[in-house]
Amino acid sequence: MVMHCLTRPGDAILVDGNRHYTTFVAAERAGLNIIEVPHSGHPEFRIDVNEYEFLIKNHNPRLILLTYPDGNYGNFPDARRLGQIAQEHNIPYILNGAYAVGRMSISMEEMGADFIVGSGHKSMASAGPVGVLGMKRKWEQIVMRKSTRHGNKDIELLGCTVRGVPLITLMASFPYVKERVTHWEEQVSKAQWFSDELERLGFIQLGERPHRHDLLHFDAPALYEISKRVREKGYFLYKELKERGIWGPQPGLARSFKVSTFAADRQQLGFVIDSFNAILNKYS
Amino acid sequence: MVMHCLTRPGDAILVDGNRHYTTFVAAERAGLNIIEVPHSGHPEFRIDVNEYEFLIKNHNPRLILLTYPDGNYGNFPDARRLGQIAQEHNIPYILNGAYAVGRMSISMEEMGADFIVGSGHKSMASAGPVGVLGMKRKWEQIVMRKSTRHGNKDIELLGCTVRGVPLITLMASFPYVKERVTHWEEQVSKAQWFSDELERLGFIQLGERPHRHDLLHFDAPALYEISKRVREKGYFLYKELKERGIWGPQPGLARSFKVSTFAADRQQLGFVIDSFNAILNKYS
Numbered sequence: 001m002v003m004h005c006l007t008r009p010g011d012a013i014l015v016d017g018n019r020h021y022t023t024f025v026a027a028e029r030a031g032l033n034i035i036e037v038p039h040s041g042h043p044e045f046r047i048d049v050n051e052y053e054f055l056i057k058n059h060n061p062r063l064i065l066l067t068y069p070d071g072n073y074g075n076f077p078d079a080r081r082l083g084q085i086a087q088e089h090n091i092p093y094i095l096n097g098a099y100a101v102g103r104m105s106i107s108m109e110e111m112g113a114d115f116i117v118g119s120g121h122k123s124m125a126s127a128g129p130v131g132v133l134g135m136k137r138k139w140e141q142i143v144m145r146k147s148t149r150h151g152n153k154d155i156e157l158l159g160c161t162v163r164g165v166p167l168i169t170l171m172a173s174f175p176y177v178k179e180r181v182t183h184w185e186e187q188v189s190k191a192q193w194f195s196d197e198l199e200r201l202g203f204i205q206l207g208e209r210p211h212r213h214d215l216l217h218f219d220a221p222a223l224y225e226i227s228k229r230v231r232e233k234g235y236f237l238y239k240e241l242k243e244r245g246i247w248g249p250q251p252g253l254a255r256s257f258k259v260s261t262f263a264a265d266r267q268q269l270g271f272v273i274d275s276f277n278a279i280l281n282k283y284s
Numbered sequence: 285m286v287m288h289c290l291t292r293p294g295d296a297i298l299v300d301g302n303r304h305y306t307t308f309v310a311a312e313r314a315g316l317n318i319i320e321v322p323h324s325g326h327p328e329f330r331i332d333v334n335e336y337e338f339l340i341k342n343h344n345p346r347l348i349l350l351t352y353p354d355g356n357y358g359n360f361p362d363a364r365r366l367g368q369i370a371q372e373h374n375i376p377y378i379l380n381g382a383y384a385v386g387r388m389s390i391s392m393e394e395m396g397a398d399f400i401v402g403s404g405h406k407s408m409a410s411a412g413p414v415g416v417l418g419m420k421r422k423w424e425q426i427v428m429r430k431s432t433r434h435g436n437k438d439i440e441l442l443g444c445t446v447r448g449v450p451l452i453t454l455m456a457s458f459p460y461v462k463e464r465v466t467h468w469e470e471q472v473s474k475a476q477w478f479s480d481e482l483e484r485l486g487f488i489q490l491g492e493r494p495h496r497h498d499l500l501h502f503d504a505p506a507l508y509e510i511s512k513r514v515r516e517k518g519y520f521l522y523k524e525l526k527e528r529g530i531w532g533p534q535p536g537l538a539r540s541f542k543v544s545t546f547a548a549d550r551q552q553l554g555f556v557i558d559s560f561n562a563i564l565n566k567y568s
Contacts, residue, residue, distance in 0.1 A: 004313075021431070021433075022437075022442055022444055024431065024434060025431045025434060025437050025438075025442050026442055028431055028433075028439050029442065127449060128448050129444060129446060129447050147305070147312055148312065149305075149308055149312075150305040150309060153305055153309050154309075155312050155313050158306055158313065160306055160413060161413075162413060163412050163413050164405070164412050164413065164450065165450070166413075166448065166449070166450070
């Protein structure tokens with residue numbers, strides 16, 4: 001929607017290499033030339049926002065976007081520095097906070113962004129599909145412009161906005177979300193503790209260290225070695241975890257895995273750690 | 285979505301004068317030049333599809349759209365004839381069946397349309413917001429094209445499709461909808477009977493006669509006369525109906541009203557008729 005309003009087909013958009021696939025698809029739909037700011041590669045996958053500056057000069061983008069944090073590694077690039085760069089070059093700046101808004105305190109203004117995107121079903125305890133969009137007042141006239149014939153209908157929303165269960169659960173989530181963002185530091189320390197414990201078992205945490213988000217991604221070379229010599233191949237991990245009452249990993253995948261520690265307490269996470277330990281011992 | 289795929293900004297689209305506001309807003313969003321085929325005006329508001337032919341020659345539209353039936357008067361223009369016209373001129377033809385699909389049997393092929401639109405929350409007993417889109421196979425490659433980088437993601441759907449309650453209730457509605465469309469003739473005769481009874485009270489049914497849809501629109505000059513001389517002005521009608529347990533009319537409106545007879549049985553509708561009669565007598 002923002003891309004559609006602020007660009008024309010053929011314009012360039014600068015996005016981070018960790019962007020969600022929807023960023024790419026939305027830009028494709030708007031007919032944009034998508035320039036990706038590369039990440040640092042394995043194992044940290046960091047985005048250095050200073051690289052935007054160089055690419056701005058080369059590609060003259062109409063929009064820049066940063067994913068904060070990304071959904072693969074839970075990395076937080078320097079969104080504030082990018083705000084300065086965006087303002088220096090006078091380019092509208094979208095902050096994709098789908099994994100931040102609702103989990104932690106975040107201020108579009110402090111980051112110097114023009115738009116901030118939040119997801120109701122990703123980080124706001126609400127039923128999907130629904131999201132929130134914040135913007136600087138100056139964009140309201142463009143993004144929220146009304147129909148010339150139907151003056152109370154938003155063109156970009158096709159008049160027909162969210163309703164029913166997604167809307168009601170989003171509204172119902174607000175008091176809970178407002179309270180829970182105050183516990184973000186506990187969430188981060190719980191994630192760091194969990195990561196330390198898994199690394200003690202030989203797993204390798206990808207993304208930033210120390211980690212600052214509950215989304216975690218691990219390489220698991222020991223599990224991969226096991227998968228190569230057992231009859232079930234990668235499925236052994238799914239089976240072993242399921243037998244212990246742990247659900248979630250994609251069946252067949254044992255080389256690396258993603259996990260969020262958000263909704264589990266330390267006791268539950270302790271059980272996950274112990275289970276990984278038992279599985280490694282069983283096959284050693 | 286269809287408009288976005290099949291047109292470029294500045295192209296013309298031909299739509300009927302009874303089109304839903306969302307038709308207009310979607311065309312505005314796509315930057316189209318919107319040409320309306322006028323209706324016949326009060327009281328029938330008919331669309332003569334033969335007028336499309338003349339306007340096609342003048343405006344060379346990239347798309348044509350017909351609302352079948354419209355949501356204001358429940359009129360059924362000659363969708364089949366328009367299918368012939370569309371094919372003769374080789375212009376893609378969208379049939380907006382938001383008030384048909386789920387209520388009655390309808391075949392896109394029989395109408396000669398390229399696309400048919402249905403609404404989950406309007407005519408399919410499902411929670412909104414959700415709808416269905418049918419199309420001729422030849423359009424699939426364009427409308428359902430995938431992302432170049434994310435091969436299983438639809439560009440026009442931004443990858444992120446309907447989920448949760450809207451999707452589940454839509455699916456749950458299918459067996460019920462499949463059964464209920466077989467009773468459409470009963471629905472039509474019930475609507476015609478209700479319309480006859482209200483006309484006997486002096487109301488004037490707008491739209492086609494005989495009426496072929498449960499959506500009805502009446503002018504109510506007798507109620508309007510009352511509203512001009514009572515203290516509550518137009519609100520008297522809302523109050524009187526509410527006291528009788530009848531909800532729905534917009535408070536303050538007494539000059540004309542819209543009603544659907546779909547979900548009420550003849551006994552309930554009889555009570556509505558008797559109530560209007562009693563209100564007219566009370567103030568006469």
